[in-house]
Amino acid sequence: KAGVTQTPRYLIKTRGQQVTLSCSPISGHRSVSWYQQTPGQGLQFLFEYFSETQRNKGNFPGRFSGRQFSNSRSEMNVSTLELGDSALYLCASSLAQIQRETQYFGPGTRLLVL
């Protein structure tokens, strides 16, 4: 079974731009979660989607948004980029309910905002 894939793997943007990141979960997984990872803050939860519905949202500003498609693929969007948005963005998929299910992480998208 193919693992979680994320595109692009690396991205360089400038302040004020917007960016869209993509995540394809493991086949059969219906839950997709997004995390921001920075050296000082560890893994911070952004949001979770299940069957095209956002079920949970972390404590991030409205500039961060996401969606999930009927094939479970997910995208996240960050508008009006700030320097502090530079981070590794990880997507994780799981079979169903996030609490008890193993999270399978993708390789991440490393975003650098200049």
Add this chain to the structure above:
Amino acid sequence: GQQVMQIPQYQHVQEGEDFTTYCNSSTTLSNIQWYKQRPGGHPVFLIQLVKSGEVKKQKRLTFQFGEAKKNSSLHITATQTTDVGTYFCAGGGLSGNTPLVFGKGTRLSVIA
């Protein structure tokens, strides 16, 4: 809201020494999961603990879940250079579909 604290933040050990990382939650957990992230890699699931007082072993790794289901530990016996990485715990809350809360991780360095 639920918080998960993990200590220490960093640990440097000589190869062959033991290593332990501790995880403490502000609330009772339904389960705790442990992940390992190698340098430059992504977190990879190691194990899940569900029962109060549960102890599980994977070769040189021993995982414990506290009796009150609010704390957990990961112990590595006789570390090897392949153990290098950051170890994260992640706690699941008791209510509904709340997301896992990750600790900030313990970065382990092993000196050969």
